[in-house]
Amino acid sequence: MTETALNKFWELILGALALDTSAFEQIQVLPFGTIAALLIAFMAGFSNAIGQGTVLFINRVKPIRFILSLLIVALLYAFSYIFWVLSTWIAGIVLFAKNPSLIAIARTLGLAYAPLLFSFLVALPYFGVPISVVLSVWSFVAFITGLKVALGLGIWQTFWCGALGWAVFQVSQRTIGRPVKLVGRWLESTVAGVNLVTDLKALEEIVEAGLQKTTKGREQK
Secondary structure (H helix, E strand, C coil): CCCCCCHHHHHHHHHHHCCCCHHHHHHHHHCHHHHHHHHHHHHHHHHHHHHHHHHHHHCCCCHHHHHHHHHHHHHHHHHHHHHHHHHHHHHHHHHCCCCCCCHHHHHHHHHHHHHHHHHHHHHCCCHHHHHHHHHHHHHHHHHHHHHHHHHCCCCHEEEEEEEHHHHHHHHHHHCCCHHHHHHHHHHHHHHHCCCCCHHHHHHHHHHHHHHHHHHHHHHHH
């Protein structure tokens, strides 16, 4: 049987988690490598959506809309993956005055999203933020590891290419990506069926109000 990136899907993920360069080499040459990379990016987005599911729960989103909202968040997360791929590709052109392979970057970044499959853990009280930071750094290091293999660059060349790509990605999100982000928020609220409250302080107030209402109800009984 012919080996493909889908057949070795979980093996590639474990290799990426271990920062094994052979995993990044394989995803570049195996059939369906791009599909596997996109699938990992989508799964990471869905994991992130589950981690943010607390927001949907507090907003009292109905079950079916809850699931649809998770899918929308995952799709938007995957869309940001495309932005990052393009940003890194542009960075490669700017830094090295040559045209790096867009497909190679897409496959590398998708596999480097493997640590973000644990993004659902950001929902943990107190530990959510530190876990988010660790996963982000882990994913970035995996991306640099894979990018070195994909583009055949030195370690520092790879680092600056990845760093500049990340910087361009952040800037684009706050400029040309801003309308897309606004549309995404509107889409999330539309699918959820409510005007989603995402501000942390406002969410705390909703929870406190609910607890007070429950306490009063018990006292009246």
